[in-house]
Amino acid sequence: MTLATSTETLIDDGGSGGPAAVGSADAGPAISVHDVGHAFVAGTTVVEALRGISLEIPEGQFVSLVGKSGCGKSTLLNILAGLLTPTGGEIAVRGSGLPGLPNRGYITQDSRLLPWRTALQNVALPLELHGVKKKERLDRARRLLERVGLGDAVHQRPDQLSGGMRQRVAIAQALVYEPAVLLMDEPFGALDVWTRESLHDLLLDVQAELGTTAILVTHDVGEAISLSDRIVTLAPRPGRILGDYTIAGSKRPRRHDALRDDVLADLQTRIRRDLGAAA
Numbered sequence: 001m002t003l004a005t006s007t008e009t010l011i012d013d014g015g016s017g018g019p020a021a022v023g024s025a026d027a028g029p030a031i032s033v034h035d036v037g038h039a040f041v042a043g044t045t046v047v048e049a050l051r052g053i054s055l056e057i058p059e060g061q062f063v064s065l066v067g068k069s070g071c072g073k074s075t076l077l078n079i080l081a082g083l084l085t086p087t088g089g090e091i092a093v094r095g096s097g098l099p100g101l102p103n104r105g106y107i108t109q110d111s112r113l114l115p116w117r118t119a120l121q122n123v124a125l126p127l128e129l130h131g132v133k134k135k136e137r138l139d140r141a142r143r144l145l146e147r148v149g150l151g152d153a154v155h156q157r158p159d160q161l162s163g164g165m166r167q168r169v170a171i172a173q174a175l176v177y178e179p180a181v182l183l184m185d186e187p188f189g190a191l192d193v194w195t196r197e198s199l200h201d202l203l204l205d206v207q208a209e210l211g212t213t214a215i216l217v218t219h220d221v222g223e224a225i226s227l228s229d230r231i232v233t234l235a236p237r238p239g240r241i242l243g244d245y246t247i248a249g250s251k252r253p254r255r256h257d258a259l260r261d262d263v264l265a266d267l268q269t270r271i272r273r274d275l276g277a278a279a
């Protein structure tokens with residue numbers, strides 16, 4: 001495996017056990033971010049959260065945004081979600097700009113499920129909002145809940161579920177409408193390591209199955225390496241791109257023992273060092 005510089009690509013030697021050879025996704029961009037900046041203004045205080053962010057993300061790529069607290073990761077994700085209009089630059093998701101972004105799934109650390117609805121009704125909600133008929137939406141929601149291991153909990157309300165189970169419901173809810181783009185803001189941060197790993201597996205399986213383009217905000221460089229095709233690091237004040245690393249090859253062998261691979265372990269050390277040095 002070798003490591004290139006600047007916008008970097010890790011290329012595996014194709015040996016058994018490690019990631020397979022060959023580089024990036026070859027489809028057109030699902031997400032295009034051009035010279036985006038964002039400043040929050042509160043009274044006389046201006047916080048420049050992002051400056052000069054440009055990114056092209058191909059269809060089906062899994063990208064992690066990694067950086068210190070306050071470097072603008074959530075701000076960028078909220079812009080891509082259409083929840084925030086950037087104060088500068090342009091974005092397009094599958095060719096559509098703001099407003100009118102196409103269907104996206106969005107998951108946060110504390111998922112906002114409706115407390116009076118069962119898991120099944122929560123998962124079916126996006127389909128309901130899109131006018132899908134009742135039987136079909138409940139069938140689809142039930143299938144997805146089975147998929148995330150909650151086939152026995154479909155009639156439980158959120159307060160009857162553990163935090164990990166609620167996150168599973170939130171993931172099922174985000175995926176039920178088969179979004180082209182899945183945006184995740186630290187969705188696994190509050191979970192124990194076993195739940196986290198099983199949700200990693202689930203996410204990669206479903207993402208591969210649906211060909212979803214995924215963007216994950218995380219502080220955890222190890223998590224980013226084990227899940228991503230590409231890692232974009234951000235530096236703070238103002239938030240800007242520090243590094244852009246493409247990791248070639250299949251993620252499957254990487255899931256649980258990524259850091260036993262020397263090159264990936266080196267990458268982790270290097271990203272941590274670069275983030276640590278960034279002002």
Ligand SMILES: Nc1ncnc2c1ncn2[C@@H]1O[C@H](COP(=O)(O)OP(=O)(O)OP(=O)(O)O)[C@@H](O)[C@H]1O
Nearest residue numbers: 040041042047049068069070071072073074075076
């Ligand atoms: N609504 C807001 N009003 C004013 N400033 C804000 C607002 N939201 C975020 N900021 C500021 O913008 C900067 C970037 O915040 P953001 O939440 O995007 O960072 P982050 O990298 O996601 O941080 P963390 O990892 O801690 O969640 C920070 O300085 C933050 O204080």
